[in-house]
Amino acid sequence: MRRRSDDLRSQLSNEEVLRATGASLIHGNHLRILRDAQENYPAWEEAIQGARKSIHIEMYIIHNDKSGRHFRDLLAAKAREGVKVRVIYDWFGSLSLWGGWMWKPLREAGGEVRVANPPRMSSFLGWFSRDHRKLITIDRAQAFISGLCIGDAWMGNPEKKIPPWRDTGVEICGPAVADVEAAFAAAWKLAGGFIPPEELPRREDLSKAGSVSLRIVPASPDTTGIYRLDLMLAATVRQTLWLTDAYFIATSPYIQALRAAALGGVDVRLLVPHGSDIQWVADFSRTMYRSLLEAGVRVFEWNGSMVHAKTAVADGRWARVGSTNLNISSWIGNWELDVVIEDEDLAQEMSEMFLEDLARATEIVISRRNKVRLIQPLSQRKRSGVVKGSGRRVLSGITRIGSALNAAVTGKRILSRAESSSLLKFGMFICFLTFVAFYFPRMISYTVGGLLGWTGFFILVKALRLRYGNQDEEAENIEPKEKASSDKGPS
Numbered sequence: 001m002r003r004r005s006d007d008l009r010s011q012l013s014n015e016e017v018l019r020a021t022g023a024s025l026i027h028g029n030h031l032r033i034l035r036d037a038q039e040n041y042p043a044w045e046e047a048i049q050g051a052r053k054s055i056h057i058e059m060y061i062i063h064n065d066k067s068g069r070h071f072r073d074l075l076a077a078k079a080r081e082g083v084k085v086r087v088i089y090d091w092f093g094s095l096s097l098w099g100g101w102m103w104k105p106l107r108e109a110g111g112e113v114r115v116a117n118p119p120r121m122s123s124f125l126g127w128f129s130r131d132h133r134k135l136i137t138i139d140r141a142q143a144f145i146s147g148l149c150i151g152d153a154w155m156g157n158p159e160k161k162i163p164p165w166r167d168t169g170v171e172i173c174g175p176a177v178a179d180v181e182a183a184f185a186a187a188w189k190l191a192g193g194f195i196p197p198e199e200l201p202r203r204e205d206l207s208k209a210g211s212v213s214l215r216i217v218p219a220s221p222d223t224t225g226i227y228r229l230d231l232m233l234a235a236t237v238r239q240t241l242w243l244t245d246a247y248f249i250a251t252s253p254y255i256q257a258l259r260a261a262a263l264g265g266v267d268v269r270l271l272v273p274h275g276s277d278i279q280w281v282a283d284f285s286r287t288m289y290r291s292l293l294e295a296g297v298r299v300f301e302w303n304g305s306m307v308h309a310k311t312a313v314a315d316g317r318w319a320r321v322g323s324t325n326l327n328i329s330s331w332i333g334n335w336e337l338d339v340v341i342e343d344e345d346l347a348q349e350m351s352e353m354f355l356e357d358l359a360r361a362t363e364i365v366i367s368r369r370n371k372v373r374l375i376q377p378l379s380q381r382k383r384s385g386v387v388k389g390s391g392r393r394v395l396s397g398i399t400r401i402g403s404a405l406n407a408a409v410t411g412k413r414i415l416s417r418a419e420s421s422s423l424l425k426f427g428m429f430i431c432f433l434t435f436v437a438f439y440f441p442r443m444i445s446y447t448v449g450g451l452l453g454w455t456g457f458f459i460l461v462k463a464l465r466l467r468y469g470n471q472d473e474e475a476e477n478i479e480p481k482e483k484a485s486s487d488k489g490p491s
Contacts, residue, residue, distance in 0.1 A: 020232050021225040021340065023215040028208030029174030031341060033321070033349055037154035040146055040169045041067070047138045047171075048074050054084040054199065056137040056184045058116075058337075060093040060130065060323070063151035064102045071150050072102065076109040084199075085111035088184075088191055090131040091118040093149070114191035116335070129221045131187060132334040134169070134323050135180060140201040143172045143180040145216075145322055145339050147246070147310045153277070156305065166302060166357065168244075168309040170321050170339055174209035178202055179216035183337055186218070212343045219324065219336040226324045226338055227331035230254060230312075234261050239315045242354045244271045246308045247278065248285040249327040255288060259295035267298075271354070271361055273308075274301035293366050300361035307357070310338075313350040318342055321350075 014025050034040045048055055048071075055078060062068050079085045085106065103113045116131035136144040146169025148154055156164030172180065178201045185195045217225050234241065234257035241261060248270065250258075262268040270292065276282035289299050310330075312320040322338025324330045341347065437444050 016232070017215070017229065017340075020228040021215060021217045022223065023179070023217045023225065023340070025213050025215055025342065026174075026176040026179065026203065027213045028210065029172055029176045029212045029214055030210030031212045031214060031339070031343070031346060032171040033346065033353070034144075034146070034169045034171060035353065036167055037148060037164055040144070040148050040167070041155070043171055044071070044136055044144060045074060047136070047142055047144070048078060051078055051083050051138050053139045054086070054137070056086050056135075056181070056188075058088045058131065058133045058135045058184050058187055059149055060090045060132045060134060061149035061151060062087075062089045062094050062102075063149075063153075065152045067152050067155055068102070068150050072106055075111055076106045079106060079109035079111040082110075085109075086184075086188060086193070086195075087111065087113045088116050088131065088187055089113070091115045092130055093132070112193065114188065114193055116187065116191055128333070130329075130334045132323050132330060133183075133187070133218075133337040135184060135337050137177065137181055137184060140181055140199070141173065141177060141206065143177045145170055145172065145180065145337055147308055147321070147323055153306070154308075163305045166304055166307040166309060168311050168321055168353075170341075172214070172339065174212075175203040175206045176214055176216050176339075178206055179218075180337075183216065183218035187335060212341065212346065214342065215340040217322070217338045217340055219331075219334070219338075221333055221335070224332055226320075226322075226336065227254075229320075229340070230326070230331075231257050233312070233314055233318070234258055237261055237266055237314045240267045240269075240351070241314045242267075242269045242271075242312070242351065243326065244307060244309045244311045244354065244357065245326040246273060246306070246310060247276070247281045247325045247327055247330075248272045248288070249281060250288065251328055251331070254326065255291060258292060258297055262292075262296035268292075268296070269298045269300065269354075269358070271300045271302060271307060271357055273306055274303055274362065275306065277306055289364055290366070293364065299364040300358055301364065302357070302361050304360060311350065311354075313347055313354060315347075316351060317344045317347045319347045319350045 018024055032043075034043055055075060057075075062071070075085050075087065087103075087106070103111075107113060117129060134146045134148055146167065148167045148169050154165045154167060156162050181200055185200055188195055217229070219225050231254060234254065241258075258268055258270075272285055273282050292299055310320075310322060310325050312318075319341040320338055321341070322336065324336040324338050330336055
């Protein structure tokens, strides 16, 4: 009898995945899964200390705290030894670094630091896109891709009994490192830098380091490779699809894809945070629970301080680890980087890690009274099955504003009494805005006027630059984005 994992292999051919992601399958790699900062940070530190030629870091967040300064000092020490150190950090993700004092020791040691996609007049709304990647490369031979940034939150605080954030990363050696380096070089160019071609390895230049086959998928605002792959996977998976996500605000097509998979008999499970560093995202995620639960998707909330991982494992042979969250910002708006692994041993390891995480999570269910309820962690279940105390507080926060509003306006389904709270809050908010508009019209007009004025000013500046500016300079400003798109594809 053919194993079900073979079904996924036959459904997702190499050519189809290549078309979806733009990333070809690379053979002959070594990959190690790293769990949490307790495994990732020491591996990063050891690799940085052993660097002899180059260190490249592209990181959404680098905090100006103990962890951030520790890695900065490691990089400065290597720069003083003559190692080429290049760092890109996102201007919005790392707002605390504005002013440049954080990087003064590294720059004085000879390292280069650049800011990704800062606000500028040449792009009206383009700077809303974020460089959300988390990658490190060492000596063009070793790479790390993860969901982890650099900051004390990932380490936790034992003295204050604050647990570390739950996160996942990988270490890669072999030909695939060339694709990671190419992704960094494209981002470095967009940030105004230049890496000589002779410093960038080719796949054929790197020796095989193992037997793992994988794809490096670098995404940009111009591409939707991971989004297409996630939709394709949900449509073709046959047995299991286990997802961990930090900021789950999925699109309607993806919600329907998960529902269809679950209704078709696939074991679909979703692990998300109970409490989040961006709490409104966690609250909004809960508005999507009922639709998933009704189709048979199992939803779990992490009981620790924060689950920040972005991982997927399917049918015991396919896995994804990286920076892409299951939301529209990551799928379409940001620069992201993920590794897609096609290896049964590693997929099995990821599956076991996911089950261990579920033992520290609380499952969301629909009770006989048609209410969304929380039941105890899998490892702590007793006969009662209902969490008291904190469970009730979470229950009161499971709002369904989006779904309830849609049902109230369109009349496509009958609303339950439990949804009255969501509608009440939204209705009060709309009435408040109406009150402000009637009695304090200047507040509304000033806000709208400011937005219109900014838009008009931007358009005027852009028009004047096009009419009287240097055409070669304008073309130079556009060219890196077009070039980056090709650089990020398979070589």
